Amino acid sequence: MLDFIKPWIETFQEFLYLAARAFRNIFRTPHYADDIFIQMDVIGVGSLPIVILIGFFSGIIMGLQLGRALTTYGAQGQIGQLVAIALVREFGPVLTALLVAGRNASGIASELGSMKVTEQIDAMRALGTDPIQKLVTPRLIALMVVLPLLTIIADFIGLIGGSLIAIGLLNITWSMYWSSAWRALIYQDLGQGLIKPFLFAIVISLVGCLYGMRTTGGTQGVGRATTQAVVVASIWIFVITSFIDPLFFT
Amino acid sequence: MADPATSEVLRFDDVSLHFDKTPALDHVSFAMNAGETRVVFGAAGSGKTMMLKTAVGLEKPDSGRVILFGEDVTNFKESALFGIRSKVGILFQEGGLFDSMTIADNVAYPLLNQQARRNGDGPLTEAEVDAKVLQTLNFVELGGTLQKYPSEVSGGMRRRVGIARAVVTEPPLVLYDSPTAGLDPITANLIIHLLIKERDSRNTAAVLVTHRYQDGHLMANFRYNPDSGRIEPARKLEGRVKTKFFVMNEGRLVFDGSETELRASQDSYVRKFVK
Numbered sequence: 001m002l003d004f005i006k007p008w009i010e011t012f013q014e015f016l017y018l019a020a021r022a023f024r025n026i027f028r029t030p031h032y033a034d035d036i037f038i039q040m041d042v043i044g045v046g047s048l049p050i051v052i053l054i055g056f057f058s059g060i061i062m063g064l065q066l067g068r069a070l071t072t073y074g075a076q077g078q079i080g081q082l083v084a085i086a087l088v089r090e091f092g093p094v095l096t097a098l099l100v101a102g103r104n105a106s107g108i109a110s111e112l113g114s115m116k117v118t119e120q121i122d123a124m125r126a127l128g129t130d131p132i133q134k135l136v137t138p139r140l141i142a143l144m145v146v147l148p149l150l151t152i153i154a155d156f157i158g159l160i161g162g163s164l165i166a167i168g169l170l171n172i173t174w175s176m177y178w179s180s181a182w183r184a185l186i187y188q189d190l191g192q193g194l195i196k197p198f199l200f201a202i203v204i205s206l207v208g209c210l211y212g213m214r215t216t217g218g219t220q221g222v223g224r225a226t227t228q229a230v231v232v233a234s235i236w237i238f239v240i241t242s243f244i245d246p247l248f249f250t
Numbered sequence: 251m252a253d254p255a256t257s258e259v260l261r262f263d264d265v266s267l268h269f270d271k272t273p274a275l276d277h278v279s280f281a282m283n284a285g286e287t288r289v290v291f292g293a294a295g296s297g298k299t300m301m302l303k304t305a306v307g308l309e310k311p312d313s314g315r316v317i318l319f320g321e322d323v324t325n326f327k328e329s330a331l332f333g334i335r336s337k338v339g340i341l342f343q344e345g346g347l348f349d350s351m352t353i354a355d356n357v358a359y360p361l362l363n364q365q366a367r368r369n370g371d372g373p374l375t376e377a378e379v380d381a382k383v384l385q386t387l388n389f390v391e392l393g394g395t396l397q398k399y400p401s402e403v404s405g406g407m408r409r410r411v412g413i414a415r416a417v418v419t420e421p422p423l424v425l426y427d428s429p430t431a432g433l434d435p436i437t438a439n440l441i442i443h444l445l446i447k448e449r450d451s452r453n454t455a456a457v458l459v460t461h462r463y464q465d466g467h468l469m470a471n472f473r474y475n476p477d478s479g480r481i482e483p484a485r486k487l488e489g490r491v492k493t494k495f496f497v498m499n500e501g502r503l504v505f506d507g508s509e510t511e512l513r514a515s516q517d518s519y520v521r522k523f524v525k
Contacts, residue, residue: 117344122346126346
C-alpha cells in the first residue's frame, strides 16, 4: 500500500516545491517579459479559435436541452437565466480549462520534456539561467492572465449560441433572453466563474511544467510525460471545481 | 597567492553519487590544474557524464567534496553556483543547443547572460557581442551559419556550435562530453583538432569524455602551432605529461595515469579502451 502511495506523495511534494519556486520567482529578477508575451500569444491567441468554437456549441447544446425541459413546464422564458448561470458558474470555466489543458498542458510538457532529454535544461543551468525562472514562471504568469480572459470569451460566445436557440426555436425575443441572462447573474457567480479559471491556470501550467521537467527516457519519455500531464491536469480541474463549488453553495 | 598558470581548477575528494541504489560515482578522487587535460574513457553508464555534471553542480554528490577553482561547491545553492559556472564551458553529449534560437543567438547566450548577471559591469555593446560571436563561430569554421537554426545543420556542425558556445566566454576550464560520438572519422578528427586549438591557444584546462582512444591520443600528443595555424606533433615531453587518462567502470575511477601507463596496463577492462 505504502509503495503504491509513495510515488503520488513524492509527485505532489515536487509539485508544491515547483509551485513555491515559480511563485517566488514572480518577485525576483531577472524577469523574462518577452517569454511571458510569447506564451500569452501561444496559449491565449492560439487557443482562441477552439475556445470560441466549443463555447458557441456548448451554448447551442445547452439551449436545446434546457429549452426542451423548460417548454414542458411552459417556462421557456427562463432559458437565458439558466444558460447564463450554467455557463458562467460551471461549464464556461471547466470546458475552457479542459480544452486549454488538452492543448497546452500537453504542449508545455512535450516542449519542456524535449528540452530535458536533449540536455537543454541542463545547458540552461550550466549557462547560469534558472530554468524555473526562464521556463516555468513565464508560462504560469501567461496562463493566469489568459485563462480567465478565454473563459470570459467562452461564456459570452456560449450565451450567443444559447440565444440563437432561444430566438430561433423557443420564440423568445433577443432583449428578453439577454435581460433574463443578465438579471440571473449575481456577483457570486462572477466571482466563482473567475476564481476557478485562475486556479485552473496555476494547475495546468505547473502540471505541464512539472511533468515536462521530470521527463526521462528519451522520446518515449516525452510521450509519456505529455499524456500524464493532460490526464493529471484534467483530474485536478474536476477536483478543484468540486472543492470550490461548495464555498459558493449558499 | 597561487600562480594562476598552475593553480588547481578542479578537485574531487572521495565523491559518491547514487541513483536509487545504483552508484553513478563511487568514491571518485582526482585533482587537475590549469592548462591540464584529462581524457576520460569508460563504457556507457560508467559515470563519465555524471562526473562532468557533478563537477559543475548539475548533480549533487551524496558524499565527498567537489572543489571548483578553490571553492567547495558541494553544498552550494543553485543560485550561488551560477557565478562560478561562468568560469566553466560545457559541451553536452546531446548538444544542449536551444533549438528555438538561431546559432548566433545560441553562441551569444552565455555572453549576454553573464552580462545580465554582472548588472552592467563593463557591458559589451551589441556590436561587440556580434563580433565575438562571429569570431568564435569562425574559430569552429562555421562563420556562415549565423542565422540558421540548430535543426538546419548537420550533427557535426551542431557539435561545433556547441563548442563555440562552450568557449565563447573564454572560460579557464572546458568540459567536453563525448564530442565525437556518432560522427564520421573526418568530422571527429576535425572536432578534436578544434579542441586542441582551443586548449593551446588559451592554455585552457579540459576534460574530454570519449569512447575513442584516438581522441585521447591526439589530445596527448598533438599541439596547436599558432604560427603555422596547424596541429602538429608535440615535441616536448612537458606537453605530453599535461594530459592524463582516466578509465571509469561502474562509477569507479579504475585507472588514472599517462598514455604510456595506459598502454602498459594489464587490466582487461582498461585494455578494451586501448587500440
